[in-house]
Amino acid sequence: MQVVIANNSHIQYAQIICDTIEDSAKQRGTGIAKRTTEYIVTKIENGNAVIALDGETFAGFCYIETWGHGKYVANSGLIVHPDYRGQGLATEIKKKVFEYSRKKFPDAKIFGITTGLAVMKINYDLGYEPVTFSELTDDPAFWSGCQTCKNYDILSRTDKKMCLCTGMLYDPAVKEHTHKHSYNKKVFKRLKSIKQNIFLKKEKKKK
Numbered sequence: 001m002q003v004v005i006a007n008n009s010h011i012q013y014a015q016i017i018c019d020t021i022e023d024s025a026k027q028r029g030t031g032i033a034k035r036t037t038e039y040i041v042t043k044i045e046n047g048n049a050v051i052a053l054d055g056e057t058f059a060g061f062c063y064i065e066t067w068g069h070g071k072y073v074a075n076s077g078l079i080v081h082p083d084y085r086g087q088g089l090a091t092e093i094k095k096k097v098f099e100y101s102r103k104k105f106p107d108a109k110i111f112g113i114t115t116g117l118a119v120m121k122i123n124y125d126l127g128y129e130p131v132t133f134s135e136l137t138d139d140p141a142f143w144s145g146c147q148t149c150k151n152y153d154i155l156s157r158t159d160k161k162m163c164l165c166t167g168m169l170y171d172p173a174v175k176e177h178t179h180k181h182s183y184n185k186k187v188f189k190r191l192k193s194i195k196q197n198i199f200l201k202k203e204k205k206k207k
């Protein structure tokens with residue numbers, strides 16, 4: 001398995017990347033910011049993506065986005081092909097894209113929003129902290145990406161203050177990135193379930 005910074009030779013994988021992201025979102029039934037093949041191609045061309053290949057077979061992907069005039073960086077669109085899950089590949093890809101982001105944008109705050117428990121665990125281990133949305137970029141272009149998510153209604157009605165996603169942030173200005181508490185799966189699971197209960201209740205009632 002090789003996990004590398006994507007270059008023009010990887011453009012051929014843009015379609016399978018998009019298809020795998022879309023299929024997984026459908027299966028999970030959760031929200032996701034939709035990305036076009038053209039968008040993925042641009043990320044690859046600009047050296048803002050990491051790809052994992054098993055020989056010539058696509059295994060995983062993640063890309064970098066910059067927001068707020070480069071003050072914020074997000075490592076988004078993480079996907080591992082179903083055939084390669086549960087082997088630590090997402091951890092490896094995220095580590096690579098994180099280290100690359102730190103090198104390329106050393107002063108930027110690195111953040112993500114996710115409903116995925118695996119991603120929360122990976123981010124936490126990399127030194128991210130869970131934060132409120134007010135700590136994240138206020139770049140409208142970032143938040144408008146949420147419009148294609150099926151939970152966008154929640155974000156709108158909370159005036160972009162909260163949603164089912166949890167915001168996580170790595171602040172390079174903070175000297176110490178070791179956590180006071182070790183990762184507690186139960187805490188993140190509970191938080192997710194509380195948010196789902198609160199925010200999706202209204203939806204259920206409507207139906």
Ligand SMILES: CC(C)(COP(=O)(O)OP(=O)(O)OC[C@H]1O[C@@H](n2cnc3c(N)ncnc32)[C@H](O)[C@@H]1OP(=O)(O)O)[C@@H](O)C(=O)NCCC(=O)NCCS
Pocket residue numbers: 024025077078079080081084085086087088089090091092113114115116117118119121122
């Ligand atoms: C989420 C995803 C990227 C994980 O890929 P993966 O290669 O299987 O992940 P890893 O093997 O590196 O696992 C990372 C950690 O998360 C845990 N994990 C994996 N899947 C999990 C799940 N569904 N729920 C809770 N924890 C999970 C693993 O146990 C592991 O923890 P450990 O370090 O204590 O062993 C993959 O399932 C995927 O592509 N899903 C669809 C797309 C998606 O959800 N993307 C994230 C959008 S924010």
